[in-house]
Amino acid sequence: MIQLQNVTVNYGNEWIALYQVSLCVNKGEFVFIVGPTGAGKSTLLKLLYREETATQGTVRVAGHDLNHMPSREVPLFRRRLGIVFQDFGLLPNKTVYENVAFALRVTGESSRTIRRKVPHVLEMVGLAHRPDAFPHQLSGGEQQRVAIARALVNDPPLLLADEPTGNLDPDTSLGIVQLLHHINVRGTTVIVATHDHTIVDRMQRRVVALERGRLVRDDQQGAYRPLLMLSEPMRS
Numbered sequence: 527m528i529q530l531q532n533v534t535v536n537y538g539n540e541w542i543a544l545y546q547v548s549l550c551v552n553k554g555e556f557v558f559i560v561g562p563t564g565a566g567k568s569t570l571l572k573l574l575y576r577e578e579t580a581t582q583g584t585v586r587v588a589g590h591d592l593n594h595m596p597s598r599e600v601p602l603f604r605r606r607l608g609i610v611f612q613d614f615g616l617l618p619n620k621t622v623y624e625n626v627a628f629a630l631r632v633t634g635e636s637s638r639t640i641r642r643k644v645p646h647v648l649e650m651v652g653l654a655h656r657p658d659a660f661p662h663q664l665s666g667g668e669q670q671r672v673a674i675a676r677a678l679v680n681d682p683p684l685l686l687a688d689e690p691t692g693n694l695d696p697d698t699s700l701g702i703v704q705l706l707h708h709i710n711v712r713g714t715t716v717i718v719a720t721h722d723h724t725i726v727d728r729m730q731r732r733v734v735a736l737e738r739g740r741l742v743r744d745d746q747q748g749a750y751r752p753l754l755m756l757s758e759p760m761r762s
């Protein structure tokens with residue numbers, strides 16, 4: 527699904543946000559991208575939805591070589607991905623139903639398909655009972671569920687989430703990540719960039735750690751920090 531080979535991203539002349547990163551993610555995987563602030567997590571996700579391009583190296587996503595994708599093809603490519611952000615990005619003047627339906631309208635889906643698909647994804651995220659609510663009438667966790675429903679309604683093969691629990695309390699965060707996990711179990715590849723130690727440790731999924739733009743760890747069933755760092759080194 528994703529193949530990065532020796533990818534470097536420079537912002538401006540010299541700032542290196544990612545350095546020589548190689549990463550392969552197969553279809554159906556669930557991956558956490560972790561690391562301190564400024565480590566390059568968002569930059570890595572932006573590469574995957576072609577918001578940024580690699581200064582060096584190759585980026586392939588779902589069979590596309592993103593270095594060579596013409597700009598006119600980018601909007602269509604992005605519409606086929608599910609993207610979820612920390613600040614939800616909902617349209618404030620539209621209801622829950624309309625926020626989700628909007629993602630289908632822009633792809634030209636028929637009203638009939640919209641009427642079938644929207645209730646289905648709202649059911650999946652546990653919001654079937656609030657289709658007429660406006661974003662400001664919902665809690666943070668509920669708003670994030672709407673954003674996830676909107677990202678899912680086009681059946682994307684790949685869901686990218688940048689700090690999806692950043693503004694939420696611990697219990698709500700865990701609920702959101704469990705929802706992402708449930709989506710993954712149904713077959714969608716899921717990549718989550720996060721600072722949130724608790725959920726990463728709890729989920730025991732693949733963890734890719736970045737530090738100052740370098741990929742420093744890739745554990746199949748990892749914790750936010752590797753075990754060795756959890757305790758003080760033994761002294762003799």
Ligand SMILES: Nc1ncnc2c1ncn2[C@@H]1O[C@H](COP(=O)(O)OP(=O)(O)OP(=O)(O)O)[C@@H](O)[C@H]1O
Pocket residue numbers: 537538541542543561562563564565566567568569570721
């Ligand atoms: N548009 C930009 N122009 C210049 N530098 C940038 C730009 N975007 C990011 N950077 C720099 O690149 C580095 C990586 O940023 P990035 O946003 O990927 O980090 P992050 O790991 O997502 O951090 P956070 O946890 O704070 O979200 C940072 O040092 C940042 O200042």
Ligand SMILES: [Mg+2]
Pocket residue numbers: 567568569688
């Ligand atoms: Mg970030």
